Structures are given as structure tokens and as C-alpha cells.
Amino acid sequence: MGEEKKILEVKNLKKYFPVKTGVFRKTTGYVKAVDDVSFYIREGETLGLVGESGCGKSTTGAVILRLLDATDGEVIFGGKDILALNRREMREIRKEMQIIFQDPYASLNPRMTVEEIVGEPLVIHKMVSSKKEKKEKVVELLENVGLTADQMSRFPHEFSGGQRQRIGIARALAVGPKLIIADEPVSALDVSIQAQVINLLQELQEEFGLTYLFIAHDLSVVKHISNRVAVMYLGKIVEITGKYDLYDNPLHPYTRSLLSAIPLPEPGKKKERIILEGDVPSPVDPPAGCHFHPRCPMAKDICREKTPVLKEYTPGHFASCHLLDQ
Amino acid sequence: MEWQEIVYKLLKNKISLIGLVIIIVLGLIAIFAPWIAPPQNPDQPYYIPRAGWGNEPKPPSREHIFGTAEGQYDIFYGIIWGSRTAFIIGFTVVGISSLIGIILGTISAYYGGWIDEIIMRVTDIFMSIPFTIAAIVMTTILGRGLGNIMIALITFNWMSTARLMRSQVLSIKNEEFVQAARALGANDFRIIFKHIIVNTIFPVLIQASMNMGSIVITASTLSFLGIGTPEGYADWGQMISYARNWILGTQGNALKYWFTVLIPGTAITLFCLSWNLIGDAFRDILDPKMQS
Ligand SMILES: Nc1ncnc2c1ncn2[C@@H]1O[C@H](COP(=O)(O)OP(=O)(O)OP(=O)(O)O)[C@@H](O)[C@H]1O
Ligand SMILES: [Mg+2]
Numbered sequence: 001m002g003e004e005k006k007i008l009e010v011k012n013l014k015k016y017f018p019v020k021t022g023v024f025r026k027t028t029g030y031v032k033a034v035d036d037v038s039f040y041i042r043e044g045e046t047l048g049l050v051g052e053s054g055c056g057k058s059t060t061g062a063v064i065l066r067l068l069d070a071t072d073g074e075v076i077f078g079g080k081d082i083l084a085l086n087r088r089e090m091r092e093i094r095k096e097m098q099i100i101f102q103d104p105y106a107s108l109n110p111r112m113t114v115e116e117i118v119g120e121p122l123v124i125h126k127m128v129s130s131k132k133e134k135k136e137k138v139v140e141l142l143e144n145v146g147l148t149a150d151q152m153s154r155f156p157h158e159f160s161g162g163q164r165q166r167i168g169i170a171r172a173l174a175v176g177p178k179l180i181i182a183d184e185p186v187s188a189l190d191v192s193i194q195a196q197v198i199n200l201l202q203e204l205q206e207e208f209g210l211t212y213l214f215i216a217h218d219l220s221v222v223k224h225i226s227n228r229v230a231v232m233y234l235g236k237i238v239e240i241t242g243k244y245d246l247y248d249n250p251l252h253p254y255t256r257s258l259l260s261a262i263p264l265p266e267p268g269k270k271k272e273r274i275i276l277e278g279d280v281p282s283p284v285d286p287p288a289g290c291h292f293h294p295r296c297p298m299a300k301d302i303c304r305e306k307t308p309v310l311k312e313y314t315p316g317h318f319a320s321c322h323l324l325d326q
Numbered sequence: 327m328e329w330q331e332i333v334y335k336l337l338k339n340k341i342s343l344i345g346l347v348i349i350i351v352l353g354l355i356a357i358f359a360p361w362i363a364p365p366q367n368p369d370q371p372y373y374i375p376r377a378g379w380g381n382e383p384k385p386p387s388r389e390h391i392f393g394t395a396e397g398q399y400d401i402f403y404g405i406i407w408g409s410r411t412a413f414i415i416g417f418t419v420v421g422i423s424s425l426i427g428i429i430l431g432t433i434s435a436y437y438g439g440w441i442d443e444i445i446m447r448v449t450d451i452f453m454s455i456p457f458t459i460a461a462i463v464m465t466t467i468l469g470r471g472l473g474n475i476m477i478a479l480i481t482f483n484w485m486s487t488a489r490l491m492r493s494q495v496l497s498i499k500n501e502e503f504v505q506a507a508r509a510l511g512a513n514d515f516r517i518i519f520k521h522i523i524v525n526t527i528f529p530v531l532i533q534a535s536m537n538m539g540s541i542v543i544t545a546s547t548l549s550f551l552g553i554g555t556p557e558g559y560a561d562w563g564q565m566i567s568y569a570r571n572w573i574l575g576t577q578g579n580a581l582k583y584w585f586t587v588l589i590p591g592t593a594i595t596l597f598c599l600s601w602n603l604i605g606d607a608f609r610d611i612l613d614p615k616m617q618s
Contacts, residue, residue: 065509094511107502111524120520121510171506 013073035235048222051232098172104164342607348600407560427487435495494526535605539598
């Protein structure tokens with residue numbers, strides 16, 4: 001697996017939002033939403049990115065797509081640092097990298113028909129030369145995601161959440177991307193519909209050879225679709241490894257607590273539930289040392305003083321925790 | 327909500343229907359003015375013909391069905407052609423100042439930063455000047471005439487639209503569908519026109535509709551004060567100013583000259599009222615909190 005091509009490599013990525021207070025809007029601190037994050041995704045695989053609300057998952061995705069400007073770091077895609085590209089060069093990259101959003105109600109323009117929504121990327125990148133060709137392409141895209149041609153002239157409000165999410169997927173597919181960042185694509189959907197959309201994403205992955213960065217806030221959703229999983233806590237990645245490794249042999253105490261929250265398939269079997277104390281601390285003034293130490297059941301002195309770094313413990317299995325070194 | 331649906335609801339709502347009917351009737355009067363009240367001098371149709379040189383207004387008669395005002399100006403002719411003046415002032419001033427407000431408010435909110443700062447400070451400065459006084463001062467400087475009134479009104483009428491548009495755009499510019507368009511590679515122009523303006527424009531239209539009435543009233547005020555349209559110009563405000571000396575009638579007959587005030591007054595009131603009715607109905611239809 002190691003020799004396979006990396007399609008995306010994120011190096012020391014940082015995104016700090018200034019916190020402004022007072023009448024004169026002076027910058028008094030920074031929300032370190034993404035704080036020195038590094039990871040890579042291999043071509044054709046799915047990397048799950050998991051963490052509690054507010055830990056910086058969406059921001060990571062938005063910075064990779066340059067929907068937000070990075071504070072520092074590199075995003076290598078197709079051999080180039082795309083953070084250094086100009087507008088025109090970036091426009092070309094947008095054909096290869098797309099996003100699916102969490103909220104199927106907010107992610108579609110309410111005043112556009114399905115045809116206009118799905119056809120917009122074709123128009124932007126001049127991928128069709130006539131109205132007829134555009135229409136044909138839109139029909140094809142809709143059929144790819146399980147919708148039909150006769151739904152084309154309708155508006156988003158006439159569809160259910162699951163159908164809307166399919167429209168969003170068709171829009172992302174329109175440009176023929178290689179990498180899709182799926183930002184909690186099923187979190188807003190009914191449980192019964194979640195599985196359908198996940199299955200659709202998997203079918204599309206096979207059919208078009210897609211690579212996914214799949215963002216989720218709990219490990220149970222990611223388990224099904226990912227090859228590898230990265231766990232994020234307060235702007236940092238605390239553990240990253242192959243899916244089975246993560247579920248069978250979690251190294252970081254935070255990962256273990258997340259895993260203990262997943263209900264077991266066999267009802268008879270009991271497992272110890274690790275309940276975390278307190279809430280996620282504010283990312284404005286994150287705790288010194290290891291960001292996780294105030295909630296960590298095993299925190300030692302060193303955890304309060306030194307920030308741990310991500311290290312490889314077994315091949316391909318990275319974690320950042322002082323306790324692993326002792 | 328779609329256009330067809332909004333129009334349908336506007337027509338179903340009785341109040342807005344009344345407003346709409348009045349506006350349409352006034353609009354037809356304005357369009358067909360040359361047939362309803364043929365001008366004596368086709369080169370200057372906006373100047374009201376005079377039926378003599380006497381001072382005292384004359385009550386409605388066969389030749390002058392609404393009577394004549396001070397200076398023997400024919401009230402009927404003034405009302406008919408005055409409707410054109412009202413629409414011209416309303417549409418021009420509200421149209422251009424709304425356009426300025428929409429552009430400035432959108433740019434301000436969309437680009438933010440120092441651009442926003444500059445535009446909003448300028449807006450604040452303009453807003454701190456009382457509207458009517460500013461319009462009076464400016465028309466006094468520019469001189470009488472329809473064009474000058476409109477310039478003065480436009481200059482001091484774009485700010486509330488700019489503010490409204492700015493807050494609208496701010497509330498929507500980070501919506502996921504705008505992000506999606508950005509991720510697809512849409513340029514600013516496309517994002518602003520296809521995604522942002524179409525989703526923020528309705529409150530601005532409501533405001534514009536409400537604004538039609540007040541602009542025409544301010545224009546009339548200027549004419550009433552003698553700094554608006556030129557002497558003898560078909561303009562409802564001007565016609566009320568001709569009534570100024572006759573409002574009290576004569577001893578023992580206080581209402582003797584009722585027609586000089588009542589007729590142009592009714593015209594202005596109907597015009598303003600119906601735009602407000604339409605604006606109100608528009609707001610009720612579009613405000614989801616009002617729908618139960
Ligand atoms: N535009 C912004 N300005 C200031 N702070 C922001 C901005 N966007 C996000 N943040 C902050 O950055 C942190 C990370 O936010 P982000 O949306 O990336 O979290 P997330 O992991 O996607 O959470 P969720 O599961 O709720 O979607 C949060 O503390 C958030 O308040
Ligand atoms: Mg998020």
C-alpha cells in the first residue's frame with residue numbers, strides 16, 4: 001500500500017481566526033481552528049476525519065479547497081502546492097477537487113432549478129457547448145445519483161433531505177473531480193437515509209475512481225466507508241491509522257473514549273464506557289501542553305507542560321501522546 | 327418562493343389588490359394623459375393651460391370639471407398630467423437610488439474589510455443629514471426643475487437601501503450554497519448576481535415600494551415650498567401650493583374653495599397609500615414569521 005500515489009498531502013496546515021474585541025476591534029487573540037495539521041490521502045482511498053463539534057474539521061476542508069485562506073502550511077495536490085496558485089490556476093484545480101456539504105437545505109440555492117444547480121459547474125468551466133448538451137449531461141449526472149430527468153425543472157424545496165443531498169452530490173460530480181471532500185454528508189439526514197447516501201457514495205467511488213476525505217463527528221459513520229481514519233481534537237490530529245488498526249488497537253486516550261461511545265453490535269457483550277469529563281475547551285486559549293490533558297483520565301505532569309507530536313508507533317499508525325513513550 | 331406564487335398571493339390579498347388597482351388606474355391615466363386631457367401646446371404638455379388671469383379659484387363647471395386654481399390653472403389638466411410627474415419622480419428616484427444602494431451595500435458586505443469601512447462611513451455621514459432639509463438646500467442651490475429635484479432626492483435617498491442590502495448580503499454570503507459556487511470556481515460576478523442578489527432582493531423591493539410614496543410626498547413638499555417644479559408645471563405638490571391662500575375660504579363659507587386642496591390632496595394620498603398597501607402585502611407574504 002505504501003507505494004501507492006498520494007493524491008493529497010497536507011503539511012503543517014494552520015488556520016487561525018483573529019478574535020476581535022472592543023470598540024476598535026483590536027485583535028486580542030486567535031481561534032486556532034486548525035493548528036499544525038499534517039496528513040495525506042492515497043489515490044482511490046477514503047480518509048475519515050473524525051472529531052467533536054468545533055475541533056476544526058470543516059475549517060480543514062475549507063482551507064484545502066481555498067474557501068478560506070490558510071494562515072500557514074502547504075496543501076500539495078497533483079504535485080503542486082495549491083495554496084500558492086493564482087486565481088486562474090486555482091480555477092483549473094477546482095475541476096479536480098470538490099465538496100459535498102453537511103446541510104442539504106443550505107447547500108442548494110433556493111432560487112435555482114435542479115437543472116441550473118447541477119448544470120452550473122458545466123457552464124462555469126465551459127464543459128458544454130449547447131443547451132441541449134448541457135441538458136443531456138445534467139440528466140446523466142442525475143441518473144448517476146439515483147434521480148430522474150423529470151425532476152430537473154423543480155426547485156430544491158420540492159425535495160426531501162436525502163434527495164437534496166443527491167443533488168449536491170451530482171453537482172460535485174459534474175466537473176469530473178478526483179477528490180471529494182464530504183463534510184458530514186449524512187449528519188443532517190434521517191438514520192434510514194444515511195445508509196443509502198453512504199452506499200451511493202461508495203458506488204460512485206468505485207465507478208469514477210474517486211478519493212474521499214470523509215468528515216464525520218463520530219466513529220460509527222466513518223467505520224463503514226473509510227480505509228484510514230484521522231482523529232482530530234482542538235485543531236490537531238491526535239491519531240491517524242488504518243481503520244482496523246484504529247478500531248482494534250487505539251493508541252490515544254481520546255480515540256479510546258470515542259470508540260467506547262459506539263454501541264456494540266452484539267447486545268450481550270459488555271464494554272467499559274469511558275466518559276469524558278467536561279466539554280471541549282475553547283480553542284481561543286487551548287490548554288497548555290497536550291490539549292487533551294484536562295479531560296484525560298491518565299494525564300501526567302509532562303502532559304501539562306509539553307505539547308506532544310505525532311509519531312509513528314507501528315507502520316502507518318501515528319499518534320501524539322506522551323504516555324505512549326513511557 | 328417563486329415569482330408566480332408571490333404574484334398569486336398579492337392578487338389574493340384584498341388590501342394589496344386595492345393598492346394594485348389604484349396604481350394601475352393611476353398608471354393608465356398617466357399613459358393616456360394626451361387623450362384624457364389633450365394639451366393646447368403639444369410642445370409643452372406639462373404646463374397647465376390657464377383659463378384667464380384672475381386670482382380667485384373657480385369652482386367645478388362644465389368647461390373645468392375640477393374647477394380652476396389660483397391663476398386660473400385647470401385643476402383637471404393638472405391632476406391628469408401630474409400623475410405622469412408623480413410616476414416619473416417615483417420611478418426615477420426610487421429606481422436609481424435603490425440601484426446605488428444595492429450596488430454599494432452588496433460591495434460593502436461582500437468584500438468587507440476597508441472597502442466596507444469606507445462605504446459605511448460615507449453612508450453614515452449622508453444619513454446624519456436630515457433628508458427633507460438636505461433636499462431643500464440642494465434644490466435651492468441647483469434651481470427649480472424636475473431634473474434638479476430628482477438629483478437632490480437621489481443624492482439623499484440611497485442610504486437605507488445600502489444598509490438593508492449590506493445586512494442581507496452579510497447574512498447570506500457564507501451560506502453553504504455560496505461556498506459551493508465558490509468551490510466550483512464561480513467568479514465574484516456570478517456569485518453576486520446568480521446566488522446572492524436573487525436571494526436578498528425581496529426586502530429591498532418592499533422597501534422600494536414603501537419608498538415610492540414618501541419620495542413623491544417630499545417632491546410635493548419642495549413644490550409646495552416653491553422650490554420644486556417650475557411655475558405652472560403639472561405637479562400635484564405645485565397644485566396644493568396654489569391652494570395655500572385659499573384653504574380658509576371666505577367669511578361664512580369656510581369650505582368655499584374645497585376643490586383646490588381636496589382634489590390634488592386626494593391624488594397624492596391615493597398614490598402614496600396604494601404603494602404602501604402593496605409594500606405591506608409584499609412584506610406579509612415574504613415574511614415567514616407572519617404566515618400561520
Ligand atoms: N469564520 C470563522 N471565524 C471565527 N471562528 C471560526 C470561523 N469558522 C470557524 N470558526 C471556529 O473554528 C473552530 C472550528 O470550527 P469548524 O467549523 O471547523 O469545526 P467542525 O469540526 O467542523 O465542527 P462541526 O462538527 O460543528 O461542524 C470553532 O471553534 C469555530 O468556532
Ligand atoms: Mg463542520
